Amino acid sequence: MDFAVKEEQTAILDMTRRFSRERIRPRVREYDREERFPLDLYAEMAQLGLTGGVIPEQYGGAGMDHQTYALMVMEMAETCQAMAAAATWASGVGGVSVLRFGTEEQKQKYLVPLAKGEGPVAFALTETHTGSDVASMKTRAVRDGDDYILNGTKVWISMIESCKWILTFATVDAGAGRKGITAFLLEPDWPGITRTPFKNKVGFRPMETGELVLQDVRVPASNRLGAEGEGFKIAMSSVENGRLGVASRCVGMIRACLNLATEYAQTRTTFGEPIGKRQLVQSKITDMKVAYETARLLVLQTAWQKDQGDRARVNASMAKMYASDALMRAAEDAMQIHGAYGCSDEYDIGRYWRDAKFMQTIEGSNEIHRTLIAEYQLGYR
Numbered sequence: 001m002d003f004a005v006k007e008e009q010t011a012i013l014d015m016t017r018r019f020s021r022e023r024i025r026p027r028v029r030e031y032d033r034e035e036r037f038p039l040d041l042y043a044e045m046a047q048l049g050l051t052g053g054v055i056p057e058q059y060g061g062a063g064m065d066h067q068t069y070a071l072m073v074m075e076m077a078e079t080c081q082a083m084a085a086a087a088t089w090a091s092g093v094g095g096v097s098v099l100r101f102g103t104e105e106q107k108q109k110y111l112v113p114l115a116k117g118e119g120p121v122a123f124a125l126t127e128t129h130t131g132s133d134v135a136s137m138k139t140r141a142v143r144d145g146d147d148y149i150l151n152g153t154k155v156w157i158s159m160i161e162s163c164k165w166i167l168t169f170a171t172v173d174a175g176a177g178r179k180g181i182t183a184f185l186l187e188p189d190w191p192g193i194t195r196t197p198f199k200n201k202v203g204f205r206p207m208e209t210g211e212l213v214l215q216d217v218r219v220p221a222s223n224r225l226g227a228e229g230e231g232f233k234i235a236m237s238s239v240e241n242g243r244l245g246v247a248s249r250c251v252g253m254i255r256a257c258l259n260l261a262t263e264y265a266q267t268r269t270t271f272g273e274p275i276g277k278r279q280l281v282q283s284k285i286t287d288m289k290v291a292y293e294t295a296r297l298l299v300l301q302t303a304w305q306k307d308q309g310d311r312a313r314v315n316a317s318m319a320k321m322y323a324s325d326a327l328m329r330a331a332e333d334a335m336q337i338h339g340a341y342g343c344s345d346e347y348d349i350g351r352y353w354r355d356a357k358f359m360q361t362i363e364g365s366n367e368i369h370r371t372l373i374a375e376y377q378l379g380y381r
């Protein structure tokens with residue numbers, strides 16, 4: 001395994017850093033406050049080729065290897081995790097599901113524009129009664145001639161307002177558990193679809209997270225992704241990519257917490273000395289530094305494994321769980337170092353702290369990852 005940043009990666013990372021600092025940083029506080037996703041910045045990102053990620057060039061992607069992709073996402077998340085999420089849409093669960101299981105027509109219609117950055121995708125799996133227990137979903141799909149009729153409600157779905165298409169899941173046989181779950185590609189303006197973003201969220205404020213109601217939505221059978229009953233497999237085989245993206249966002253955010261805390265500790269003076277001179281503050285800086293380096297290594301190891309063409313089921317879980325837990329601790333410590341100023345929205349650290357919490361919940365809650373890692377280790381899976 002070689003984790004040194006290669007010459008060919010430097011150009012992409014330099015460009016991402018410049019874009020993040022010059023274009024995103026001046027605006028992030030404002031759009032976060034207004035709970036608005038900056039579609040104009042996303043279009044700029046697309047022009048720079050930063051939305052295509054690991055998707056092959058033949059399908060509009062950038063054809064990056066997973067390590068370059070992970071480093072690029074970290075770089076962007078240091079400034080804004082929501083914009084970094086946009087760099088993962090094609091390479092995450094939405095895009096990769098279509099790449100692996102889509103027909104050629106579905107790839108051309110849905111994957112190509114996503115990879116080119118022509119519009120967001122929404123991945124709609126979670127329902128009101130449960131997010132973790134996917135197999136107990138209540139959304140139903142009933143075959144009607146050449147169509148399916150979908151009914152159900154999905155909640156906590158990100159990019160629900162400006163998405164250009166939606167990958168969702170419904171059961172064709174409620175008694176069959178995961179074997180009944182089937183994936184569908186929907187277009188947001190189809191009759192029977194209602195989308196309502198939640199407002200005043202604690203974190204992920206620009207990400208248009210909300211409710212998707214499906215009432216007698218007629219979906220052509222040609223918009224079924226994969227076979228009937230293959231939905232659970234589709235969702236689970238693409239989550240590794242989703243988890244790599246989330247873990248990379250966490251690493252970038254840890255670096256931001258470390259840098260913000262370092263700068264503050266060097267300049268804030270109490271009792272005649274910078275607080276950075278105090279061992280209790282230094283201890284927090286040390287923990288953040290170690291968290292950053294170790295989380296980054298786990299993420300790069302997962303990316304390396306994917307680059308070998310292997311599955312990375314356990315590593316992706318470890319990277320996501322470890323990086324998001326480490327991020328939560330780093331954000332907490334960085335907030336503490338900021339004292340009262342952590343409470344001010346004139347300082348950035350509060351945003352990282354608010355967003356950090358939900359990194360422990362999305363793409364599988366950390367309790368689910370903890371269970372999965374142990375079950376593999378114990379031979380129960």
Ligand SMILES: Cc1cc2nc3c(=O)[nH]c(=O)nc-3n(C[C@H](O)[C@H](O)[C@H](O)COP(=O)(O)OP(=O)(O)OC[C@H]3O[C@@H](n4cnc5c(N)ncnc54)[C@H](O)[C@@H]3O)c2cc1C
Nearest residue numbers: 123124125126130131132156157158204358362363365367
């Ligand atoms: C900001 C944000 C954005 C999101 N975006 C999306 C999206 O785009 N698409 C989408 O489909 N979903 C999305 N989600 C939903 C997210 O995936 C779910 O919240 C997550 O899967 C957990 O589901 P839940 O909230 O229903 O919690 P539950 O499954 O009800 O779990 C509640 C608590 O119990 C714990 N728990 C559950 N089962 C077990 C178990 N077997 N063992 C131990 N502990 C357990 C969980 O870890 C959690 O702490 C988003 C959520 C948030 C907060």
